[in-house]
Amino acid sequence: MTLILEQLLNGLQFGVMLFLLAAGLTLIFGIMGVINLAHGSLYMVGAYAAAFAAAQTNSVLLAVLAGLAAAALLGMAMEVFVLRRLYARDHLDQVLATFALILIFNQSVTIVFGRQPLFVSVPPALNGSVELLPGLTYPVYRLIIIAAGLAVALGLYLLINRTRIGMLVRAGATHREMVRALGVDIRLLYTAVFGLGALLAGLAGLMAGPILAVQVGMGEQILIMTFVVVVIGGVGSIRGAFFGALLVGLVDTSLRAFLPGLLRQVMTGSEADALGAGLASMGIYMLMAVVLLVRPKGLFPANV
Amino acid sequence: MKLRGLLFGIAAALAATTALAQQPVKIGMITTLSGPGGYLGQDIRDAFKLAIEMGGGKLGGVPVELVVEDDALKPGQGKQIAEKMLKTDGIKIMTGIVFSNVAGATVPDIVDAGALYVSPNAAPSNFAGKECNENYFVVSWQNDSLHESAGQHATNLGYKKAFILAPNYQAGKDALSGFKRLFKGEVVGEVYTRLDQTDFAAEMAQIRSANPDVVFQFHPGGLGIAFLRQYQQAGLLGKVPMVLAEPSLDATTLKAVGDAALGLSVTSHWNTDFDNASNKAFVEAWTKAYNRVPTYYASQGYDTALAIASALKATGGKTDVPALRKALSKADFQSVRGAFKFGTNQHPIQDWYALKVEKGADGTPVLTTAGKVLSNHGDAYAAQCKL
Numbered sequence: 001m002t003l004i005l006e007q008l009l010n011g012l013q014f015g016v017m018l019f020l021l022a023a024g025l026t027l028i029f030g031i032m033g034v035i036n037l038a039h040g041s042l043y044m045v046g047a048y049a050a051a052f053a054a055a056q057t058n059s060v061l062l063a064v065l066a067g068l069a070a071a072a073l074l075g076m077a078m079e080v081f082v083l084r085r086l087y088a089r090d091h092l093d094q095v096l097a098t099f100a101l102i103l104i105f106n107q108s109v110t111i112v113f114g115r116q117p118l119f120v121s122v123p124p125a126l127n128g129s130v131e132l133l134p135g136l137t138y139p140v141y142r143l144i145i146i147a148a149g150l151a152v153a154l155g156l157y158l159l160i161n162r163t164r165i166g167m168l169v170r171a172g173a174t175h176r177e178m179v180r181a182l183g184v185d186i187r188l189l190y191t192a193v194f195g196l197g198a199l200l201a202g203l204a205g206l207m208a209g210p211i212l213a214v215q216v217g218m219g220e221q222i223l224i225m226t227f228v229v230v231v232i233g234g235v236g237s238i239r240g241a242f243f244g245a246l247l248v249g250l251v252d253t254s255l256r257a258f259l260p261g262l263l264r265q266v267m268t269g270s271e272a273d274a275l276g277a278g279l280a281s282m283g284i285y286m287l288m289a290v291v292l293l294v295r296p297k298g299l300f301p302a303n304v
Numbered sequence: 305m306k307l308r309g310l311l312f313g314i315a316a317a318l319a320a321t322t323a324l325a326q327q328p329v330k331i332g333m334i335t336t337l338s339g340p341g342g343y344l345g346q347d348i349r350d351a352f353k354l355a356i357e358m359g360g361g362k363l364g365g366v367p368v369e370l371v372v373e374d375d376a377l378k379p380g381q382g383k384q385i386a387e388k389m390l391k392t393d394g395i396k397i398m399t400g401i402v403f404s405n406v407a408g409a410t411v412p413d414i415v416d417a418g419a420l421y422v423s424p425n426a427a428p429s430n431f432a433g434k435e436c437n438e439n440y441f442v443v444s445w446q447n448d449s450l451h452e453s454a455g456q457h458a459t460n461l462g463y464k465k466a467f468i469l470a471p472n473y474q475a476g477k478d479a480l481s482g483f484k485r486l487f488k489g490e491v492v493g494e495v496y497t498r499l500d501q502t503d504f505a506a507e508m509a510q511i512r513s514a515n516p517d518v519v520f521q522f523h524p525g526g527l528g529i530a531f532l533r534q535y536q537q538a539g540l541l542g543k544v545p546m547v548l549a550e551p552s553l554d555a556t557t558l559k560a561v562g563d564a565a566l567g568l569s570v571t572s573h574w575n576t577d578f579d580n581a582s583n584k585a586f587v588e589a590w591t592k593a594y595n596r597v598p599t600y601y602a603s604q605g606y607d608t609a610l611a612i613a614s615a616l617k618a619t620g621g622k623t624d625v626p627a628l629r630k631a632l633s634k635a636d637f638q639s640v641r642g643a644f645k646f647g648t649n650q651h652p653i654q655d656w657y658a659l660k661v662e663k664g665a666d667g668t669p670v671l672t673t674a675g676k677v678l679s680n681h682g683d684a685y686a687a688q689c690k691l
Contacts, residue, residue, distance in 0.1 A: 003513045010505035017503075106338075115343040117526050119560040122537065129539050139537045142505070211534060212502040213526035213560060217339045221500050257506040260495065277472045277496035 002136040007257040008250065013142045015249020016149025020204035021222060022229040022241040023156060024197025030173040030236020031193055034083055035094050038101035039201055039226070040219025046071035046202025047209045047218065048109060051118040054209075060123045067206030068199055075198020079191050087190075106216050117215035145207050152200065153242050160238055169193060173236050225252075228284055232291045234298025243299060248284050255280035328367040329616060329623055332389040333400035334382050334410060337374040341525050343556055344402045344601050345374070348424050351586075351605030352399070354593055355613070358585075363609060364617030371395065377402075379409035386410045390417045396623040397422070399608050402601070404428040404447060404475045415439035420625055422632070424608035425601060427651060429478055433685035436649045439625065441632055443611050444604045445573055446651045446683035447475055450549040451482030453571040453656035454520055457677045458547045460658075461569065463518035464489040467511050467544075470522040472496035479522035479549070485684065492516050497523070502530045508538035519544055524551040529560045536564035545569065550659075555597040558661065558669055565669050570659040573652075574603045574641040575673045582610075582638035603640050610637040647682045649689035655679050 025039050050067030054060070078101065086094045121127075122141050129137040160166035168189055171179045180186050205219075212218065229248050233240025260276030267275075291299060333352065335345035349372055361367055371393065375382035382401065389395040390413070398414050399422045401407045407426040414421045415437040427442040458466060466489055470476035476496065484491060493514040495507055511519060519540075523531045532553070535541050541564060550572040558565055576587050576598060586606050590598045611632060618631030635645050639654075647653045656678040664670035 003509055006509045007506055010503075010509065013505065014503055110338075110342070115346055116556050117529055117560045119562055121562065127537070129537075137539060139539075141537060211530065211537070213529035213533075215526045216342070218502070218526075221502060224500075253506045256498075257510060273494045273496055274472070277498070281472070281498045 002133065005133070005136055006138065007253055009138055009142070009146070010257075011250035011253035012246065013146050013149075013249070014253055015246035016146050016153075017204050017208065018222070018225055018229050018249055019149055019153060019242050019245035020200045020207075021226040022233065022245050023152075023238055024200045025226055026230045026233065026236055026238065026241045027169070027193055028197050029230065031169060031176075032083070032087060032190055034086065035091055035098065036083070036197075037095060037098040037223070038078065038105065039197070040221075040223035041102055041105035042071045042075050042198045042201040042219070043205040043208075043222065044109065044216070044219040045074050045105065046205030047120075047214045048113060048118065048205075049202070050206035051120045051209050051214045052113075054120055055118075064206060067209075068202050071202020071205065072195045072199040075201070076191050076195040078198075079194035083194070084187070084190070102220065109216050113216075115216065117213040118209075120209040120214055122210040141210065148203070148207065152203070156238055165189075165192070225284070228288050232288050232298060234295075234301040237298070237300045240298050240300035247299075248287070251287055252280070252284050255283040259283075328361075328369040329363075329397070329621060330369050330371055330393060330395045331363075331612065332386075332393070332395040332398040333370055333372045334375050334385045334389070334398065334406075335372065335400035336377045336402045336406070337372075338376045341377055341402060344425070344525065344599075345400070347556075347599045347602040348400060348402065348605035348608075350594060351590065351598065351602040352424075352609045354586075354589055355606050355609030357593075358589055359613065364613035364615070366613075366616040366621035368616070372400070375401070375406050375410075377406065379406050382406040382410040383413060386413050390414065390419060396420060396625060397612060397628070399424055399612070401426050404478075405473070407431070408474070411440060412437075418625055420628055420632070422608050422612055424604045428474060429685055432649050432651050432683055433688035436685075436689035436691055438629060438650075438691055440650060441611070441646065442651045443608045444652070445654070446685065447478045448482035448485070448685075449656070449681060449683050450551060450571070451479045451520075451522065452486045452684075453573075453677050453681070454547050454549040455483040455486035456656075457569060457571045457658050458483075458518050458520060459486065459488045460677065461518070461545075461547070463545070463547075465492045465516045466490070466518050466520055467493040467495075467514050467516035468520045469495045469497060469507060471499040471501070471527065473499050475524075476522060483520050487520075489517070497527075502527065504531050504534050505538070508534055508540060511540060511544065512538070516544060519546045520548065521546070522549060522552055525557065528552040529557050532557075532561045532564050532568075542567070547571070550600050553661070553671075554599040554601065555671070556599055558671065559597070561669075563669060565661045566663065568661045570661065570671060571656055571677055572600060572659050572671075573654050573656055574600050575657065575659055575671055577671075577673055578640065578642060580638070580640070580642050583640040583642075586640045607637075607639050607641070607644075610639065611635065613637065643680075647686045648691060649683070649686045650691070651683050651686065653680055653682045656681055 046067040049070030050063040053066035054063035126141045129139050131137050229244040233244025259280050260273045263272035263276045337345045373385040396419050402425045404426040423442040425444050427446045432446045470479045547569045614637040615628045615632040619627045658674045658677050659671045660674045661669050
């Protein structure tokens with residue numbers, strides 16, 4: 001029983017990470033209509049900047065600020081210098097340009113930091129486990145990630161549904177031309193939204209640093225999953241990104257954790273492990289296929 | 305404009321003739337230099353270059369030119385580079401491939417075209433057995449041997465219940481079958497992770513609930529860093545001992561993992577502290593040239609260069625493949641790992657050692673040699689090879 005609870009927590013934590021990335025991606029796609037393949041690079045830049053600041057200053061606060069600032073500034077620079085020229089073009093041009101950005105960022109990071117992965121330690125205060133229930137201990141740092149992710153989700157919800165900026169964002173996602181016609185400075189709005197998306201990607205990156213390896217190419221590994229989340233949730237919808245991310249996180253973790261065990265009831269050990277691992281890695285893609293079949297626009301489509 | 309083009313043409317022609325006069329032997333190196341696995345290829349390349357520099361631009365007294373290309377861990381790209389090197393550049397000696405999947409696509413093309421391939425790393429099981437080839441040599445090890453040594457070590461340490469994990473691809477499967485071949489205890493859990501997986505929380509929970517004596521895992525490069533870090537964060541480090549083969553904890557990942565690696569048992573065919581003249585010369589020259597700790601990949605790159613040097617020396621610089629092959633099979637060079645010879649399938653027969661992760665003089669974890677695990681160990685596939 002505690003094992004199941006622990007795996008659910010693991011799924012939740014993974015889902016929250018995916019949400020941070022998917023929120024930015026879906027905002028950018030929903031509002032500007034841009035497919036930003038380089039979103040994973042912002043995640044990587046956030047992780048590298050935080051790792052570098054942590055190594056230089058030994059301060060958690062400065063590392064967090066450095067990670068967020070680097071990702072947000074880079075994201076806004078990307079929007080102003082590259083993507084702004086591509087809004088009117090078709091998706092193929094955007095994909096090509098942002099793919100080029102991935103290569104440029106990866107190579108630049110290699111030149112600056114080298115190929116060796118960086119070491120980031122968990123802040124000493126958060127290093128350790130707590131006993132949530134009798135027999136269920138869980139790393140504090142992962143609980144912090146879950147809490148931070150849920151807080152961001154709540155903050156985004158309030159920002160989008162309760163503020164003037166949020167109103168413009170929502171309007172931009174559904175009636176772009178009308179917003180422009182009403183005299184809103186759409187260029188500023190675009191840059192701000194892009195910066196916000198980049199900031200969230202940077203947050204995910206800097207939180208992932210102490211758990212995963214901070215290395216070149218870390219963004220591309222998670223980007224594919226993020227796209228699955230965006231498609232399942234419904235392109236352009238923050239609510240969709242949130243539930244999509246939690247769904248993908250929970251389904252993926254549960255399949256990996258429990259499927260081989262279940263299969264072992266009906267077949268021999270090594271076959272069950274191999275088949276279980278295979279099915280588990282297909283799981284979220286099958287989930288995506290089913291969702292698309294039933295609701296072609298995703299679970300919570302933005303443009304109703 | 306025309307004139308400048310003409311002058312350029314003349315200059316190029318002149319350059320070509322001077323090159324012809326010296327005739328350095330070209331050696332093709334297809335290796336992985338980009339992406340997360342990039343540092344593996346980088347160390348192999350740098351060590352190979354170091355060996356050439358230490359010989360004054362020569363290997364075995366023969367001037368050589370190293371042509372390096374990045375396969376980016378893509379089998380198709382490796383295949384294309386090999387074709388170009390074979391057909392356009394006419395290269396007869398090739399080396400460098402890091403990953404087994406790239407080797408699987410590329411090596412058959414090279415050896416079938418009559419060129420020599422000397423592997424500094426990847427050695428998948430199929431090329432060691434039935435599909436062995438007279439033009440294919442491996443200086444590193446056969447993939448399974450890495451993990452057989454870990455299995456033997458776990459048995460020697462008296463562990464009875466093992467939980468084993470590896471990514472779901474060919475080398476991962478080779479790893480688990482290699483471990484099980486020499487591990488005498490019971491395997492209580494066997495998990496295949498995804499090759500692109502970086503979060504192992506679900507696996508940590510499974511390990512905890514299975515409560516084994518020992519964990520064996522194969523996660524090379526960045527994957528291994530994430531695994532060990534999360535192993536520590538899950539509170540398993542210190543509770544459940546871990547036995548690893550060298551790909552899961554090389555000098556680079558050790559630096560990134562930090563204290564989370566203390567106390568782990570690693571098996572290896574080489575370590576920086578090996579006490580032989582060849583190794584001392586290598587470690588000293590490497591540290592001076594690159595100012596970082598050499599990984600075992602570097603040692604393999606260096607040994608590969610020495611092996612090729614021995615063959616070139618014997619043929620006097622002639623790239624006659626049958627003569628090179630004959631010279632190479634004698635393994636007439638001082639490997640940095642000590643004793644070394646080729647088995648019947650042209651894969652190494654060598655000793656395997658146990659390493660411990662301990663705090664070094666400056667407080668950072670280092671790998672120190674703790675004893676021998678296997679002596680004169682070949683591989684399980686040699687008998688199937690009819691050479």
